[in-house]
Amino acid sequence: MYDEHGYRCNVCLICDHKNAPSAVICSQCGAPMALIEDAREQNRKPAIITLLGEANVGKTVYLGFLLDLLSKRAGGFEAIPKGAYSVNLQQSVIGCLNGRRFPPKTPLEVEHWKWAYYQVRHRLKKSDEWFDVLLPDMAGEALSQEVESPKSYAAISGLLAKSAGAMVLIDASIAASGSPYPDYFAYKLISYVDQRFAVHRKERVRNPIAVVLCKADTCPECFDNPREFAETNLVRLWNLCDSRFENVEFFAASVVGSLGYAHDEDGNVVQVPLHAAPRGVLEPFEWISERMKAVQL
Numbered sequence: 001m002y003d004e005h006g007y008r009c010n011v012c013l014i015c016d017h018k019n020a021p022s023a024v025i026c027s028q029c030g031a032p033m034a035l036i037e038d039a040r041e042q043n044r045k046p047a048i049i050t051l052l053g054e055a056n057v058g059k060t061v062y063l064g065f066l067l068d069l070l071s072k073r074a075g076g077f078e079a080i081p082k083g084a085y086s087v088n089l090q091q092s093v094i095g096c097l098n099g100r101r102f103p104p105k106t107p108l109e110v111e112h113w114k115w116a117y118y119q120v121r122h123r124l125k126k127s128d129e130w131f132d133v134l135l136p137d138m139a140g141e142a143l144s145q146e147v148e149s150p151k152s153y154a155a156i157s158g159l160l161a162k163s164a165g166a167m168v169l170i171d172a173s174i175a176a177s178g179s180p181y182p183d184y185f186a187y188k189l190i191s192y193v194d195q196r197f198a199v200h201r202k203e204r205v206r207n208p209i210a211v212v213l214c215k216a217d218t219c220p221e222c223f224d225n226p227r228e229f230a231e232t233n234l235v236r237l238w239n240l241c242d243s244r245f246e247n248v249e250f251f252a253a254s255v256v257g258s259l260g261y262a263h264d265e266d267g268n269v270v271q272v273p274l275h276a277a278p279r280g281v282l283e284p285f286e287w288i289s290e291r292m293k294a295v296q297l
């Protein structure tokens with residue numbers, strides 16, 4: 001690829017900015033340029049699944065466990081990572097949980113986010129062809145800023161413009177306590193997603209959206225009927241999804257089996273994951289990957 005001055009350049013996979021061939025990260029959006037190399041090698045565009053949710057809902061932990069399950073061939077999936085950078089996220093999450101800690105906060109700067117790029121197929125299904133997924137772990141604070149004033153993060157608007165589907169993560173423990181806050185945030189978020197995905201305002205969006213109710217270990221009724229939980233506790237989000245999206249499903253997920261409490265060095269009370277027991281982590285991915293094929297995005 002050449003730029004307007006005839007120099008060789010690499011076009012960013014996320015925001016289409018033309019970067020010098022030597023660039024390691026995109027100068028406009030901060031995404032790693034290694035993604036382009038890997039996409040070119042593969043000769044097919046990756047299906048981007050964007051994970052959305054405000055800070056502290058559990059995105060990093062969820063994604064780390066999802067990738068770990070995929071690489072252990074859970075549910076009949078087979079997954080091949082592209083480069084060491086794709087493995088870093090699951091390695092750090094699993095490493096932290098093994099040490100009975102939760103992972104540290106995701107940094108605000110795009111160049112410090114971890115991007116997971118995997119080649120995946122379902123070994124037990126008839127249509128067992130490979131597809132590529134790109135799952136970035138973004139900072140919730142960046143997403144909040146982007147939702148309030150769109151286009152402040154080129155990486156997020158670029159990602160959504162190219163996403164085949166999205167997972168919207170919500171903190172079920174806060175929603176179950178009766179707070180309207182998670183509903184309002186998710187309501188704003190999904191209306192932002194609608195604006196990015198909608199081709200025609202009159203038509204409903206076809207891209208699959210999996211709404212994942214995280215930390216469901218704290219409110220186990222979520223597992224029995226996630227739809228009913230959402231209809232009761234997240235009614236604004238529920239109604240907007242119903243009006244604007246054709247492919248929405250609700251899931252409950254959690255990664256910890258039991259929690260303890262301790263004091264950190266500053267005397268603050270912190271949660272200690274005593275053991276990891278992922279539940280409902282693979283299902284949203286399974287659903288979304290099937291839907292992506294069905295609607296042929």
Ligand SMILES: Nc1nc2c(ncn2[C@@H]2O[C@H](COP(=O)(O)OP(=O)(O)O)[C@@H](O)[C@H]2O)c(=O)[nH]1
Pocket residue numbers: 053054055056057058059060061062102103104105106140214215216217218253254255256259271
């Ligand atoms: N009870 C419970 N707490 C969780 C779970 N996953 C994450 N957490 C808590 O949520 C916090 C934030 O998780 P993290 O993945 O960093 O959230 P992110 O900011 O959305 O990436 C963790 O430090 C834990 O305290 C879970 O499955 N169950």
Ligand SMILES: [Mg+2]
Pocket residue numbers: 059060061105106137138139140
């Ligand atoms: Mg995070």
Ligand SMILES: [Zn+2]
Pocket residue numbers: 012013014015016017026027028029030031
């Ligand atoms: Zn870019």
